[in-house]
Structures are given as structure tokens and as C-alpha cells.
Amino acid sequence: MKKLTGEQELIVGAVRRFVEKEVMPVASALEHRNEYPHALVGQMREMGLFGSNVPEEYGGAGIDFSTFAMIFEELSRGWLGLAGVIGTHSVLCDVLIRFGSEDQKRRFLPGLASGERRGGICLSESGAGTDLQNITTMATRQGDKYLVNGSKMWITNARYGNTFLLLAKTDAAAKPAHKGMTAFVIEKGAPGLTISRDIDKLGYKSVETCELHFQDFPVPVENLIGNVEGEGFKHVMTGLEAERINVAARGLGIARAAFEEAIRYSQRRVTFGKPICEHQTIQIKLADMATRIEASRLLIYSAAEKRDRGERCDLEAGMAKLFATETAAEVSLEAMRILGGNGYSKDFPVERYYRDAPLVVIGGGTNELQRLIIARNLLKKYKEV
Secondary structure: OOOOOHHHHHHHHHHHHHHHHHHHHHHHHHHHHOOOOHHHHHHHHHOOHHHOOOOHHHOOOOOOHHHHHHHHHHHHHHOHHHHHHHHHHHHHHHHHHHHOOHHHHHHHHHHHHHOOOOEEEEOOEOOEOOOHHHOOOEEEEEOOEEEEEEEEEEEEOOOOOOEEEEEEEOOOOOOOHHHHEEEEEEEEOEOOEEEEEEOOOOOOOOOOEEEEEEEEEEEEHHHEHHHOOOOHHHHHHHHHHHHHHHHHHHHHHHHHHHHHHHHHHHHHOEEOOEEHHHOHHHHHHHHHHHHHHHHHHHHHHHHHHHHHOOOOOHHHHHHHHHHHHHHHHHHHHHHHHHHHHHHHOOOOOHHHHHHHHHHHHHOOOOHHHHHHHHHHHHHHHOOOO
């Protein structure tokens, strides 16, 4: 475990106590009922977690990315769904911080930092997930506003959120397609935005994931991010670089929770006259699990520290996201095997970790895509002159 600075210990320690005292005792019950955790989200708002990555001048905490990753690790150790509430919210904040005009920052960031505004991102569509250039949602300018038409899928915070990052095409004929894509901040309230359904999921319960429909939904021109068309794909891709760090940290949190449950159980469960942790087969599993967890943590810190230095970290973020989320999937399965039948039972939280883990493997850019990003960056790094 990395030694924390005094400030990090205060922030991360507070989140850890919140998770252990408030989240863990109720997470499984709320998750099994698929019940939105209003009270816990309210406590997160009071703790200032919605403004974690927002600069202090706009009302946020302005923490570094290393601390940011630690927060997501701790929250996900308690409950992945709860971490999801501030996950996409933080991506919207990041895009505004990096590319928003000063007017946009002052209009949106203070509310996002306080949690009064709850954010999300509207990127994917039924025919466009990893291949975002295939989106069909259009934003057509009419005077001082754009009219948005189309549909978006997999929108976290869709029901309880109110402010979103929207990626739409403003030039359907642009070649390549990404040059015709534009990013906006959109707000609920105007007619033309419909939440058509909640998507029923294997895991990642309680936080809403919805499909949205837009029909002549008006967006003021002043909500065009950076006041420029055709730069939306770049804006979104840069935001997703930061998201991959927080998704990697979520994977680490799941893996750590599953491991901790498994190693505790292995010391209590007795077979053939001794605790199962004394059987070599179990010891080998525990050793492999702990090693992958520590390697994941180091990859995440490497990416976060590079981002803190203001450097591009798509290679490091891709590696961290790939390894940490695959670790979450593997460790949660191994934990289930260590617990045996109890691991398959809802009496223990391991089955929840096992159902939640695939979300981080797929979300934030599939791990197949991460491998391609890693390879492309490696070829660029080692290109022969």
C-alpha cells in the first residue's frame, strides 16, 4: 500500500470510514432490492465528493488524480453502484474544466461541485458504443439554439441527474466522421427529452442506467463546449482518459473487497481438521489474488501521477484499466471458489462482486479496445526512425 500524505489520509480516511460504517452494512440489501441509495448519496454530497476533481475556485476540493483514484477504490470496495453515481459526473466536470469557456465553468461547475447539479454523459447509442464515430444523434442549429434529435443508451444518473455531457453530430457529411461531432452541456427542464426505460442489468444495481430519447430538444448556443463545433470527439476522448483511471480504481476496489472477504473466510472455515487457509491450494489462490491487486494499484498510481503532471496518459490509463478490471473479474471468481457454496449465496457479498465485475471490464471502453489503444501507443513509442 502506498504511503499517504497527510491531506490524502484525511480525505481517503473519511471515505473509508463512511464506507465501513454507512455503506457496507446496507449495500447488499439495497442492491438486491435495486433501490436507489438516496441517503448515502446525500452523505456523499455533504462530504464534498461530487466536487472532488473540481478546482477550489469553482467550489470543489481540487484534489489530485492519485487521491481521486483512492476515493473510487474505497467507494467501490463498499459498493460499485455508489461509486457509479459520481463516476460519470466527474467526467462531465473534467471536460468542462479542460475545455469549457470561463462562462461555462462559472455557470456549471459550482453546482456540480456541491452536488446540486448531478451529472452524467450521453455518448453511447444502440448502434454506437466503442465506435462512437457511428453515432446518429444530430444537433441542428436554429438561431440561438440547437435542436437535438436521436437516442442515447446506457446513461448513468439519467433519472436523478439533471446536467449532462452530450455528444452529437453537427455535420453528418464530415469526413472523417469525428470532425462533424460536437459536445454540449445539456440540462433537463425543456420539452423534448424523454427517459424511455431503465435497463435491467446483471449487476451495477440501484444506480439507474437508462435510454434517453431527444425530439427537437433545445440546447442554447452558449452550452456548446468551448464555443466551437467539430471538437466534441476530442473533448470526449480526453474525458474518457480520466474516466479509465476511475474505472480502473473501481476494479481495484471490487477485487480488494472480494479478496478481503475470501481471506477472512479462509481463516474461519475448517475442512479436514484445519482452516482452509492452511491448504496449499487455497494459499496459492490467495497469493495470486493479492499479487494482482498490488500490481493493479501500482499501474493506477502510475497513470494518475502522470495525469497530475499534465501529461497524456492514454497508454498508462489503458494498461491500468485493462489489468485492474480483469483482476476484478478473476479475483471475484476465485473468491467465490474459496467460499464454495456460500460464495454463490446472497448471504455473502461475494456474489455481488462477481456480478459487478463485468461492468468495469466492459465500461469505460471495452478491454478489447484497451488492448488496441495500448498497442497503438507502444508502436508509436517504439517507432523505428
